[in-house]
Amino acid sequence: MGVVIFGLLLGVLVGILLEKGSILEPKIVIKQLLLQxxxxxxxxxIAIAVSSFVFSLLNYVELMEVKAFSFNLxxxxxxxxxxxxxxxxxxxxxxxxxxxxGVGYIEAIAILIGGIVGCMLYHAIYxxxxxxxxxxxVDIDAVxxxxxxxxxxxGPIFATLLIIxxxxxxxxxxxxxxxNLLK
Amino acid sequence: MSLIRLKSWxxxxxxxxxxxxxxxxxxxxxxxxxxxxxxxxxxxxxxNILDIPIEQNANVAITWWSVAFLFGIIVGAFFSxxxxxxxxxxxxxxxxxxxxxxxxxxxxxxxxxxLLGIGIRFAGDSASFQEISSIAKLHYHGIIxxxxxxxxxxxxxxxxxxxxxx
Numbered sequence: 001m002g003v004v005i006f007g008l009l010l011g012v013l014v015g016i017l018l019e020k021g022s023i024l025e026p027k028i029v030i031k032q033l034l035l036q037x038x039x040x041x042x043x044x045x046i047a048i049a050v051s052s053f054v055f056s057l058l059n060y061v062e063l064m065e066v067k068a069f070s071f072n073l074x075x076x077x078x079x080x081x082x083x084x085x086x087x088x089x090x091x092x093x094x095x096x097x098x099x100x101x102g103v104g105y106i107e108a109i110a111i112l113i114g115g116i117v118g119c120m121l122y123h124a125i126y127x128x129x130x131x132x133x134x135x136x137x138v139d140i141d142a143v144x145x146x147x148x149x150x151x152x153x154x155g156p157i158f159a160t161l162l163i164i165x166x167x168x169x170x171x172x173x174x175x176x177x178x179x180n181l182l183k
Numbered sequence: 184m185s186l187i188r189l190k191s192w193x194x195x196x197x198x199x200x201x202x203x204x205x206x207x208x209x210x211x212x213x214x215x216x217x218x219x220x221x222x223x224x225x226x227x228x229x230x231n232i233l234d235i236p237i238e239q240n241a242n243v244a245i246t247w248w249s250v251a252f253l254f255g256i257i258v259g260a261f262f263s264x265x266x267x268x269x270x271x272x273x274x275x276x277x278x279x280x281x282x283x284x285x286x287x288x289x290x291x292x293x294x295x296x297x298l299l300g301i302g303i304r305f306a307g308d309s310a311s312f313q314e315i316s317s318i319a320k321l322h323y324h325g326i327i328x329x330x331x332x333x334x335x336x337x338x339x340x341x342x343x344x345x346x347x348x349x
Contacts, residue, residue: 011255050202079306080331102260118300
């Protein structure tokens with residue numbers, strides 16, 4: 001029961017963050033994909049960088065092991081393409097679906113029901129594909145295994161690079177605004 | 184309290200908070216944030232009720248927290264919108280450009296949702312927040328999924344929305 005309440009509280013926090021960050025707005029997502037607005041990219045990059053720092057810290061104190069596991073390359077490519085089509089059509093990230101319902105977008109309910117149906121349909125599709133297609137498996141699934149360094153060294157370097165990218169994006173946006181003012 | 188009444192927060196603040204949420208989630212549940220986990224659990228739960236055997240059924244009982252997480256997002260977004268005095272909208276305003284009726288928009292939403300659901304399952308739950316967690320852990324599958332999403336979403340968006348703007 002405690003775990004469910006914790007999940008609920010965490011969800012409330014994430015819901016507030018999604019609403020305040022405007023990430024649930026389809027307009028923001030579409031503008032990001034059209035490279036007209038970088039709010040989503042900046043939020044995602046900072047979230048990845050901070051997560052990477054957090055995981056590195058947990059890895060350093062030996063509380064977390066960043067494991068390598070195998071995955072099917074074709075599965076991931078096909079899945080990514082389908083998610084991309086869906087995001088382009090609705091401007092909705094999977095995490096934003098419940099948040100959109102919370103702020104009153106009726107269409108988000110249809111997306112949620114479609115998502116649940118899609119998750120169920122997968123089993124039938126996968127069963128069908130599995131019979132006819134032999135899918136190649138990638139065994140090493142993390143960059144630091146390839147580089148042969150522990151995660152707590154590679155993680156902060158990666159996070160720092162992402163923060164540099166965010167600073168560059170900020171500078172680009174500032175320059176754009178200045179140009180717009182001059183016009 | 185005044186912070187919660189603000190209409191929006193800077194992306195740097197939101198991104199930092201999202202990243203920091205990984206810490207309690209990992210320490211308490213040994214998990215990383217996933218936006219689509221609840222969707223998968225509900226789908227598996229329905230298949231379970233219908234007595235359709237699936238591999239993932241074993242996980243259903245222990246992942247109810249992700250359904251609560253999904254519900255919590257609805258509640259959090261609702262109260263955040265209410266406190267910041269956000270006007271209620273029935274539809275994402277960029278869909279106005281297409282002049283679709285509500286039923287047509289819901290149908291498009293449903294079809295896009297089906298694609299999303301299948302995609303999430305194929306990509307191994309690698310969508311949005313899970314994507315953030317797997318890229319932060321430098322997992323190849325997260326990086327490949329992100330690349331594939333952008334590969335199809337960017338040109339499709341240009342085709343769909345730039346032509347409408349012009």
